[in-house]
Amino acid sequence: MRSTLLAIALFAVFCNYATARPRPDITVMSKINPYDTDKAVDEYEKMPPNIKVILDQVAAVVMDRSLTIDQKMQKIDDIPIPENHEEDTEEEKKRFKSFLTAIHNTIEYYDKTLKPGLSPKAREFCEYLYGRLTKPSAYMENREKMSEGMETKMEGLGLDDVIDVFVTLAKIIKKAKEEKIVQLFEAF
Numbered sequence: 001m002r003s004t005l006l007a008i009a010l011f012a013v014f015c016n017y018a019t020a021r022p023r024p025d026i027t028v029m030s031k032i033n034p035y036d037t038d039k040a041v042d043e044y045e046k047m048p049p050n051i052k053v054i055l056d057q058v059a060a061v062v063m064d065r066s067l068t069i070d071q072k073m074q075k076i077d078d079i080p081i082p083e084n085h086e087e088d089t090e091e092e093k094k095r096f097k098s099f100l101t102a103i104h105n106t107i108e109y110y111d112k113t114l115k116p117g118l119s120p121k122a123r124e125f126c127e128y129l130y131g132r133l134t135k136p137s138a139y140m141e142n143r144e145k146m147s148e149g150m151e152t153k154m155e156g157l158g159l160d161d162v163i164d165v166f167v168t169l170a171k172i173i174k175k176a177k178e179e180k181i182v183q184l185f186e187a188f
Helices: 002-014 024-029 037-046 049-062 069-078 090-117 120-134 136-140 143-155 159-178 181-186
Strands: none
Touching: 037 136, 049 069, 049 120, 049 136, 069 090, 090 120, 090 159, 090 181, 120 136, 120 143, 120 159, 159 181
16 A cells, blocks of 8 residues: 555656556545646545545655665555554565666766765755755645645746756656656556
C-alpha cells in the first residue's frame, strides 16, 4: 500500500504522464497527470486524511538524500498503515525496491552531475521543486497554492536561469527514462 501510494506520487513528478493501477483500497488515485494540476488536486482531495499523512511520510523518506536505499526501505516499512489496508507482499517490496533504486539513482544524478553546474538562482528553483516532492500535501491542499509558489519562484529567474532549469529538468526526465522508472512503475 505504501509503495503504491509513493509510486503514483513520484511517477507523476518524474514522467510526463501517469496511469496508475492501484490496489482497490486506494482507487481514488487511479489516474494522475502531473500537467493537469486540477485533476491531481481533485484526486488528492478524495484521499482519506490518513492516506495523505502516509503519502507525506513516505515521500519524505524517499526524498531524504542522507539515507541509503536499504535505510529508506526500512523506514518506509516502519510507517504504520491503517487497519483496513494490506501489508505489502515480499514481491511488492522487491518491485518497490527496484523502483526506489531508480528514483535514488535519478536523484543522485541530479545532485552529483547537474546541480553543481547550475546558476545559484536555477539551483534554488530546482531545490524548490525538489522540496515539493518531500511533502506533497503542502502543495496539493489547493490549486492557488500550487501555482502561486511556482510563479513567485520563477519571477526572479533570468533567461539563462530559465534555460538552466528547463535543460536540467529535461536531463532528469531522460535519466528517469534510462532508469526505466516508467516500466518499474507499471509493475505496480
